[in-house]
């Protein structure tokens with residue numbers, strides 16, 4: 001690492017301004033989009049700055065990193081909302097349900113069953129989103145588009161958690177819009193209201209297409225010193 005630390009509070013103000021502008025341009029209410037800060041690799045000292053600036057929603061990629069960072073911050077700052085935005089292994093369902101309020105990574109029935117069991121055991125009720133691998137990329141998790149309808153039919157029957165929407169990560173290169181449009185269509189077919197789509201380099205386009213949650217890391221915290229984990 002070299003150079004000065006980024007001014008994360010100024011960055012946050014700029015991102016919030018751009019979200020508000022994108023909402024206005026799309027004829028949407030500014031509070032119809034939730035900013036979830038993607039906080040992988042970000043140090044708690046830095047996170048305190050954005051929390052104190054009023055940003056309360058954070059997304060982690062790895063259960064273990066989340067469990068190491070957030071319990072202490074939560075004691076300091078009640079009211080935080082934690083999202084799991086990275087892939088989830090069935091054997092981490094217990095820790096995931098214990099820590100996260102929103103889980104964006106459901107992509108198979110077996111994982112739904114594991115989450116449901118943990119919800120009962122821990123008396124927790126997270127909101128859950130199904131991740132769709134809209135680009136059918138080998139290295140990405142998420143259900144394939146052709147299998148999304150069947151998975152959603154099946155997962156809607158879980159009573160133990162609230163299935164609220166869909167999440168996607170379009171391929172890094174190329175036009176993200178067809179991916180956003182695909183996610184919107186699937187959500188409409190299933191009457192799901194939450195759309196988790198859009199990252200630092202494309203959240204304005206995602207908002208134009210109806211994103212209700214944008215997951216923004218780099219534009220707030222600066223470049224990470226390793227490539228996007230789990231993405």
Ligand SMILES: *Cc1c(COP(=O)(O)O)cnc(C)c1O
Nearest residue numbers: 038085199200215216217218231
């Ligand atoms: C890291 C990450 C983000 C944020 O990416 P940036 O390009 O840094 O804004 C969003 N979603 C997921 C799943 C991620 O892993």
